[in-house]
C-alpha cells in the first residue's frame with residue numbers, strides 16, 4: 467500500500483497546499499502513480515549492479531505533458547533527474563513550473579556528479595514527487611533543500627513498489643552490508659555433491675544459464691576455500707555461448723587456505739579478493755566497505771551454514787534437479803537445529819521451471835533475519 471508523507475511547502479509557494487485529491491500542481495494521485503510507474507520502468511533500464519541505486523525520472527509540464535525522461539546508467543554518469551532535464555531541454559521544452567516524478571528522493575550532495583536538487587531548481591521545477599526517501603546519510607536531505615527553496619515535495623508515492631525496486635541497494639545502505647543471496651544447486655534429496663565429492667553437473671544447462679544471468683546482476687560472488695579448491699570455479703558471468711559478459715563481479719574467496727596460482731579464479735574475470743577470516747559478519751562488513759551492495763554466495767555447505775546460523779542470508783536461490791544421490795554432502799552444514807520447532811523457515815517468493823529443474827526463491831521470515839546495522843567507519 468502506498469503511504470504519502472506530505473509536508474507543507476515553505477517559502478514563496480507556501481500558499482499552495484495539496485489535498486489527497488489534487489496536488490498543488492493540479493495533478494491527481496492517479497496521474498502521479500502512472501508517472502511513477504513509468505519512472506520505475508525507466509529505472510529498470512539502469513544496471514542492477516554497482517554502488518548507485520537504479521533511479522528513473524519523468525518531468526511533466528504544468529498541464530501534464532511529458533517534457534523529458536531520464537534514468538541513471540551507472541556510477542559516474544548523470545543521475546536520473548539531470549538526464550530528464552537535459553532530455554527536456556534538448557527537445558526545446560520549457561521546464562519552468564514542471565513536476566519531477568522520481569523513484570528516489572533527489573540527492574543534495576556532490577559526488578562524481580553535482581547535486582540533483584540544484585539542477586531541478588535551476589530548471590524551475592515547482593513540484594517534486596518521489597517514492598522512496600534516500601537513506602544514504604551522505605546524499606539525503608534533498609527534500610528539505612527543495613522545500614527550503616519553495617518547491618513542493620511529496621514523498622512516499624508508491625513507496626512499497628519503489629522499495630521493492632531498490633531492495634538490495636536500500637538494504638546495503640541501511641545496514642552497511644550487502645544483500646546476501648545464497649545459491650544452492652541440489653538434488654531432490656538436498657545433496658550438492660556425490661559421496662566422492664564430484665558435483666558437475668547436478669542441474670541442467672537451463673538452470674546454469676539462469677545462474678549466470680544472476681551473476682551478471684550482482685556486485686560480487688563468494689565461495690569458501692573448500693569449493694574453490696574442490697571445484698576450481700572461474701566465478702565469472704558468461705553468456706549462453708560461454709563468452710564473458712560485460713560486467714564481471716568481484717570474486718571473493720573466504721578462508722585461509724591458499725588458492726593455487728593455476729586456479730581458474732586467477733584467470734580472466736572480476737578482481738579476486740581472498741578474505742582469510744571465518745567471521746562472516748566481518749567479511750560482509752569488509753565487502754560493504756568496498757561498496758558491494760549485492761553478494762551472491764555460491765557455497766559450499768560450510769560457508770552457507772555459517773551465514774545461515776547468524777541470520778546473514780537475505781534470499782535463497784535453490785535450483786532443484788530431479789536427481790537423487792542418496793549420499794554426499796547436504797546443501798548446508800549443521801545449523802545448530804536439533805528439533806523441528808527450531809527449523810529455519812522461509813517464505814517462498816517465486817518458483818520457476820528451468821528445463822527439468824525448478825528454481826525456488828525464498829527469504830527467511832522477518833523474525834529470522836538479521837537486520838542490525840554493521841557499524842562502518844563513518845557511523
Ligand SMILES: NC(=O)c1ccc[n+]([C@@H]2O[C@H](COP(=O)([O-])OP(=O)(O)OC[C@H]3O[C@@H](n4cnc5c(N)ncnc54)[C@H](OP(=O)(O)O)[C@@H]3O)[C@@H](O)[C@H]2O)c1
Nearest residue numbers: 651658665690691692693720721722723765766768769772
Ligand atoms: N552444488 C552446489 O551448489 C555446490 C556449491 C558449492 C560447493 N559444492 C560442493 O561442496 C563441497 C565443498 O564443501 P565445503 O563445505 O568444504 O565448501 P566451502 O564452504 O566452500 O569451504 C569451506 C572452507 O571455507 C573456509 N571457511 C570460510 N568461512 C568459513 C566459516 N565461516 N566457517 C568455517 N570455515 C570457513 C574453511 O577453510 P579454511 O581452512 O581454508 O579457512 C572451510 O573449510 C565440494 O564438494 C563442492 O563441489 C556444491
